[in-house]
Amino acid sequence: MSTKAFLKVEGLSKRYQPGQPPVFENINFSLEQGEFVCVIGHSGCGKSTILNVLAGLEEPSSGGVIMAGKETAGPSLDRGVVFQGHALMPWLTVEQNIAFAVKSRHPSWSRQQIAQHGARFIEMVGLTGAAQKKPAELSGGMKQRVGIARAFAVEPKMLLMDEPFGALDALTRGVIQDELVKICAATRQTVFMVTHDVDEAILLADKVMLMSNGPKARIAEIMINTLPRERTRETIHHDPQFYRIRNHLVDFLVRRSKTIQQGGEGVLGDQPLIVRPGLDETDPPPPDPQTQQPLRRIHAV
Numbered sequence: 001m002s003t004k005a006f007l008k009v010e011g012l013s014k015r016y017q018p019g020q021p022p023v024f025e026n027i028n029f030s031l032e033q034g035e036f037v038c039v040i041g042h043s044g045c046g047k048s049t050i051l052n053v054l055a056g057l058e059e060p061s062s063g064g065v066i067m068a069g070k071e072t073a074g075p076s077l078d079r080g081v082v083f084q085g086h087a088l089m090p091w092l093t094v095e096q097n098i099a100f101a102v103k104s105r106h107p108s109w110s111r112q113q114i115a116q117h118g119a120r121f122i123e124m125v126g127l128t129g130a131a132q133k134k135p136a137e138l139s140g141g142m143k144q145r146v147g148i149a150r151a152f153a154v155e156p157k158m159l160l161m162d163e164p165f166g167a168l169d170a171l172t173r174g175v176i177q178d179e180l181v182k183i184c185a186a187t188r189q190t191v192f193m194v195t196h197d198v199d200e201a202i203l204l205a206d207k208v209m210l211m212s213n214g215p216k217a218r219i220a221e222i223m224i225n226t227l228p229r230e231r232t233r234e235t236i237h238h239d240p241q242f243y244r245i246r247n248h249l250v251d252f253l254v255r256r257s258k259t260i261q262q263g264g265e266g267v268l269g270d271q272p273l274i275v276r277p278g279l280d281e282t283d284p285p286p287p288d289p290q291t292q293q294p295l296r297r298i299h300a301v
């Protein structure tokens, strides 16, 4: 693991009840600044718990989190969280909800500075026309977009999202996902997101962390998304890499997450395997022109 990583998680485990096996153990990974990382795994494997530990809302039983060289302790504006519920203040308009958050981050900013900054993010989620509305006047999708605009407007060092689109219908979810791709490209925000939607992970993430089932869940693999970063929902499936990546993730969820937990397959070392299934062609890869050795596309670190 690089010593210079922006976020470093080492030997993390969480046991809620004494005498019971830990929900997860020996979780190790690191994140670079500007990266978008998704975590997928079955319900109950501990995804939200990991996110809450990163947010400082939950204490780990062992291990630690180091962000930008400092051990994290408790919640902080450096780590913004978007939950499934939008948690907007009902008596404030869209604009005011966002201004409130921006002001808490930049107490010395003028009213105009705060409004201008907020307006940029309201525009990114396509809500300029609704800026003066209150949450009760908005649809579920619009509310969730306000939550996203607010989280990005605060520009935390790391943004944590726990299944933020889980409560939305598929169409709305798609539109917001596209907006999220654009915002991330424009802001280079570092994001850690939990999802159970494989297609969402492929669209958004640079890296997908695959968690085995709990108890004693582990991060078994880190899948590098080798699709070009400029991707959209409409065109992504035309890329031949897409189905290799998708099959890999689905196979993990339906089969390997279980067998790994039972210790049957792919016994895990301390560090997750790094895999690039998108580059795994059916034909064997061409030999390295220098050494004539086959190029290995899946390897451990």
Ligand SMILES: Nc1ncnc2c1ncn2[C@@H]1O[C@H](COP(=O)(O)OP(=O)(O)O)[C@@H](O)[C@H]1O
Binding pocket: 016, 017, 023, 041, 042, 043, 044, 045, 046, 047, 048, 049, 050
């Ligand atoms: N506050 C808590 N007290 C006791 N057990 C908990 C608590 N929160 C979560 N758990 C248990 O820990 C496991 C992981 O939960 P969670 O992190 O919510 O999983 P996921 O988000 O992957 O669905 C589950 O078995 C859940 O019942």
Ligand SMILES: [Mg+2]
Binding pocket: 047, 048, 049
């Ligand atoms: Mg959860």
